[in-house]
Amino acid sequence: MTVKGWCPGAWRPMMSGDGLIMRIRPRLGRLDRAQILGLCALSQSEGNGILDLTSRANLQMRGVQESRHEQVLSALFDLGLLDGTAEEEARRNIVVTPSWETGDLTTRLHDTLLCALPEMPDLPAKMGIAIDTGPNPLLSDTSADFRFERTTAGTLILRADGADKGKEITAANAPAALIALANWFVASDGRTAGRMSKHLKTTTLPPEWTQQPPAATALRVSPGPVGQGHVYGAPFGSMDASALAALIQDSQATALRVTPWRLLLLENAQHCDARDFITQASDPLLYTHACPGAPACASATVDTRSLARALAKPGLHVSGCAKGCAHPRPATTTLVGRDGAYDLVENGHPWDAPRATGLTATDLLTPAS
Numbered sequence: 001m002t003v004k005g006w007c008p009g010a011w012r013p014m015m016s017g018d019g020l021i022m023r024i025r026p027r028l029g030r031l032d033r034a035q036i037l038g039l040c041a042l043s044q045s046e047g048n049g050i051l052d053l054t055s056r057a058n059l060q061m062r063g064v065q066e067s068r069h070e071q072v073l074s075a076l077f078d079l080g081l082l083d084g085t086a087e088e089e090a091r092r093n094i095v096v097t098p099s100w101e102t103g104d105l106t107t108r109l110h111d112t113l114l115c116a117l118p119e120m121p122d123l124p125a126k127m128g129i130a131i132d133t134g135p136n137p138l139l140s141d142t143s144a145d146f147r148f149e150r151t152t153a154g155t156l157i158l159r160a161d162g163a164d165k166g167k168e169i170t171a172a173n174a175p176a177a178l179i180a181l182a183n184w185f186v187a188s189d190g191r192t193a194g195r196m197s198k199h200l201k202t203t204t205l206p207p208e209w210t211q212q213p214p215a216a217t218a219l220r221v222s223p224g225p226v227g228q229g230h231v232y233g234a235p236f237g238s239m240d241a242s243a244l245a246a247l248i249q250d251s252q253a254t255a256l257r258v259t260p261w262r263l264l265l266l267e268n269a270q271h272c273d274a275r276d277f278i279t280q281a282s283d284p285l286l287y288t289h290a291c292p293g294a295p296a297c298a299s300a301t302v303d304t305r306s307l308a309r310a311l312a313k314p315g316l317h318v319s320g321c322a323k324g325c326a327h328p329r330p331a332t333t334t335l336v337g338r339d340g341a342y343d344l345v346e347n348g349h350p351w352d353a354p355r356a357t358g359l360t361a362t363d364l365l366t367p368a369s
């Protein structure tokens with residue numbers, strides 16, 4: 001298993017079994033209608049026609065040939081979906097609460113924090129920022145190291161991930177507060193730990209950073225109509241680009257917002273037939289995890305997604321190998337590919353000791369008599 005020490009982007013893609021993976025980080029998690037239709041067309045012409053939703057609310061093109069990387073960068077630039085440099089892209093690791101409104105605190109913070117990024121110290125590549133400043137936090141389970149949130153009184157805090165409380169700040173001094181917390185992380189040797197929450201297991205934050213708790217986390221959106229449009233789910237976070245383009249056209253959506261939960265919010269969308277997408281909150285596919293598996297990932301020796309579809313139930317994770325990319329957390333039932341068969345882990349991570357080994361798909365699909 002190869003552990004990758006950086007977050008892939010468009011400028012610095014990652015090689016996979018089916019070509020380059022190019023990650024696109026849309027600003028505010030939003031693509032307008034022309035951008036999403038253009039990206040769907042690009043995925044079909046230059047990739048393998050699949051777009052993935054990531055757990056940090058980004059989009060991934062898969063299957064891009066190395067020799068076409070520059071042409072795809074140029075097309076992304078024309079669509080307004082490319083940062084100016086690889087450095088800018090790497091630093092702009094920001095996830096925002098998807099229910100923002102134009103001109104609200106979330107969008108204003110987003111714009112001011114962008115200006116602060118060049119002044120941030122060098123941080124480990126996986127570190128990121130959550131602007132979770134709706135009335136209640138929604139992104140508490142989404143990977144981030146610096147969390148902007150509101151308190152129950154509605155005031156703004158910046159909280160280090162792993163701490164129960166944050167420092168009260170204002171929108172005006174938010175950039176300075178972010179830079180100060182990042183500088184503390186570096187000065188206290190946080191880079192050795194790599195992530196804020198891991199660092200706080202051995203290092204105590206100065207008291208000024210632990211003043212106020214955030215408001216209680218709210219329920220995330222689910223498939224169906226919402227104030228800004230309509231929410232659809234993507235099984236395993238993977239979408240056929242032609243099906244997504246058809247959904248945008250048929251629903252007359254004016255824009256798409258990506259969420260960290262394998263859900264898309266289509267702005268001003270009409271209800272329409274969406275066979276390739278999840279439309280019901282009760283659909284077990286929404287709660288079943290599976291990475292691309294073989295042959296898409298070079299580390300996998302087994303199929304993952306057709307087995308996961310057949311066995312779909314909440315708490316099931318089918319992983320192509322012990323790395324567990326789709327759900328690097330414990331699950332009720334985890335099937336882990338190894339040497340062309342599956343190991344079964346119960347109530348554990350993909351890398352934990354299995355209860356059974358060497359199972360075939362037939363074993364797993366055959367009901368016990």
Ligand code: SF4
Pocket residue numbers: 291292293294297298299300319320321322323324325326
């Ligand atoms: S968990 Fe899946 S996607 Fe991740 S490295 Fe293993 S096979 Fe590949």
